[in-house]
Amino acid sequence: MALTFTDIAALPTLAEVDILVVGGGTAGAVAGIAAGRTGYRTLVVEQLGYVGGTQTGALVTPMMPNQIEGVPLNGGIDAEINRRMNDLYESGVWQDGNRGWFNPESLKWVLEEMLLASGAQLLYYSFFEDVILAEGQVVGIVVTNKAGRSAIFARRTIDATGDGDVAVRAGVPFASGDPETGVNQPFSVRFHLGNVDLQRLAAFLRSLGRSEILLEAEGSQVPLLHTAMVWGRGWTLEPLFQQAVAEGVLLPEDGEYFQVFTMAGRPGELAFNCPRISGQVDGTNPWHLTQAQILGRRAMRRYLAFCRRYLPGCEHAYLVLSAPLVGVRESRRMVGEYVLTEADVLEGRKFPDGIARNNYPIDIHRPTKDQRPGLTRLPPGEYHEIPYRCLVPLGVEQLLVAGRCLSATFAAQGSVRVQSNCRAMGEAAAVAMGMSLDAQIPPRQVDGVQLRQKLISQGACL
Ligand SMILES: Cc1cc2nc3c(=O)[nH]c(=O)nc-3n(C[C@H](O)[C@H](O)[C@H](O)COP(=O)(O)OP(=O)(O)OC[C@H]3O[C@@H](n4cnc5c(N)ncnc54)[C@H](O)[C@@H]3O)c2cc1C
Incomplete structure (x- = not known):
């Protein structure tokens, strides 16, 4: 499993930092910003050539609402990012307080600039390979990149890989999948179509008689449009799907989950929250991930043909992009000092060390x-x-996790996994690491009540 100092003696040292964030995704980018702002030497290591993770690499562009009566439940850096995106008109405001249907290209840039401004350093194209342990403490990691293998040493490490890669290599116990079946939630491999006449498409959807057009974003030329089709749910597109299956354009499985959004800042484009891939869906299995890309691309060709043939406004559409990252909803969940449960979620439990609020179902x-x-x-x-x-x-010191791999049951993770919560977890983990360095105590001993107070002082809604 994990490596020791002896194992890595021959490896070059790439960096020595105070706070290391592994994975620059939804939680990790925010962790990096918050860690950089503590003034401690911070490094974010990311396998891709940009930050944002599932938001940018898996093209998951709508932020789901986490709010009560239009008032967002997350503040802090999450709110700051949304403000910056809105200022660029690259994020739209949807009904019910949903603050973000965003342009992923702009988010890459916004997050990267915020990270650099915070003083954090970025290391792209570097894959976390293993953890370096000394007396039960994470003291660094080994990364692989074009320069070969090298060691990065850190006084504190945040695992924001989504899959808990660091924690698992360090020996942290974990669970994965539905406890009844062992099966994980399905993947989705998302994609964008371009050259769509959104006004014509919107008019067509309106003519079907169901209100699937939400509102015109202030300052944006793009109608914020959402439509979907799931067999047997009464969506107005169902007859067209039936016809397309009968005519061999779609397969029956293509109607298990079809969902489309527009994006602020990208007139003429549609973002698809599909194809959904079921069956072999372990996000830590490279064969499953490979198969998902292959099946996903085949399904995208079918959806493209469907849109061109049956949806007015899409006759000349083309495939702009298929997601570089498979969209993984749920994989490993670390076991931590507390395991969030379904009852905690549905009964609205509050905790003295609460670091984020959620009411997403x-x-x-x-x-x-x-x-x-x-x-x-x-x-x-x-x-x-x-x-x-x-x-x-x-079981291991100097390590925190943030994001969808938090310590939660399958059902609870199905609620808190949305983006604004992952961002809030990233911020909380980084602020906790700063407090742990200030007080020279392990993060496990950071007082959660004091952490909460500090987060409030930095703009968190708690
Ligand atoms: C298909 C789909 C649809 C969803 N829909 C919505 C939605 O509409 N609204 C919403 O709010 N939420 C939605 N979610 C949930 C939400 O987007 C995710 O739960 C959240 O973005 C996960 O954030 P994270 O930081 O945990 O992981 P990620 O954002 O995936 O970040 C992990 C990062 O770590 C990097 N990484 C991983 N392993 C390594 C390694 N070994 N070495 C180096 N780097 C590594 C990755 O490249 C990535 O950048 C959806 C999720 C999926 C998959």
């Missing part, structure tokens, strides 16, 4: 419609909190 995608329970919502006006202890993994 439990949203578990099931492989087929017979197995789908739909969204399980909190009582109206209610929210729950995520305690700091969900970021503190068992």
Whole structure:
């Protein structure tokens, strides 16, 4: 498993830092910004050539609402990023307080500039390979990149890989998938179509008689449009899907989950939250990830043909981009000092060390419609909190986790996994690391109540 100083004696040292963030995704980019702002030497290591992770690399461009009566439940750096995106008109405001249908290219730039301004350093194209342990403490990692293998030493490490790669190599216990079946939530391999006449498409969707056009974003030329089709749910596109299946353009599985959004700042484009891939969906299995890309690209060709043939406004559409990253909803969940449960979510539990608030429903995608329970919502006006202890993994020191691999049950993770919560976890982990360095104590001993106070002083809604 993990490496020791002896194992890595022959490796060159690439960097020595105070706070190391592994994975520059939804949680990791924010962790890097918050860590940089502490003044401690911070490095973010990312396998891709940009930050944002699932938001940018998997093209998951709508931020789901986490709000009560239009008032967002997350503040801090999450709110700052959304403000910057809105100032660029690269993020649209949707109904119900949803602050973000955003342009992923702009988000890459916004996050990168915020990271550099914070004083954090970035290392792209570097894959976390293993962890370096000394007496039960994470003291660094080994990365692989074009220069070969090298060591990065850190006084504190935040695992923001989404899959808990660092924590697992360090020996932290974890769970994965639905406890009843062992199966993870389905993947999606998202894509964009360009050269779409959105006004004509919007007019066509309106003519079907269901309000699927939301509003015109202030200052944007793009109608914010959303439509979907899931067999048997009454979506107005269902007859067209049936016809397309009968005519051999689509396969029946293409109607298990079809969803489309527009994006602020990108007139003429549609972003697809599909194809959804079920079956072999372990996000830590490279064969499953490979198969998902292959199946995904085949399905995209079918959706492209469907849109061109059946949807007015899409006759001349072309494929702009397929997501470089497979969209992984859920994989390994670390076991931490506290495991967030379904009851915590649905009963709206608050914690003295709460570091984020959530009221997004439990949203578990099931492989087929017979197995789908739909969204399980909190009582109206209610929210729950995520305690700091969900970021503190068992059994190893100087390490925190942030993002969708937090310590939670399958059902609870199905609720808190949305982007604004991942960002809030990233910020909390970084601020905790700063406090742990200030006090020269392990992050496990950071007082969660004091952490909460500090987050509030930095703009968190707690
Ligand atoms: C298909 C899909 C649809 C979704 N829809 C929505 C939605 O509409 N709204 C919403 O709010 N949320 C949605 N979510 C949930 C949300 O987007 C994710 O849960 C969240 O973005 C995950 O953030 P994260 O920081 O945990 O992981 P990520 O954002 O994936 O970040 C992990 C980062 O670590 C990097 N990395 C991983 N392993 C290594 C390694 N070994 N070495 C170096 N770097 C590494 C990755 O490249 C990535 O940049 C959706 C998720 C999916 C998959």
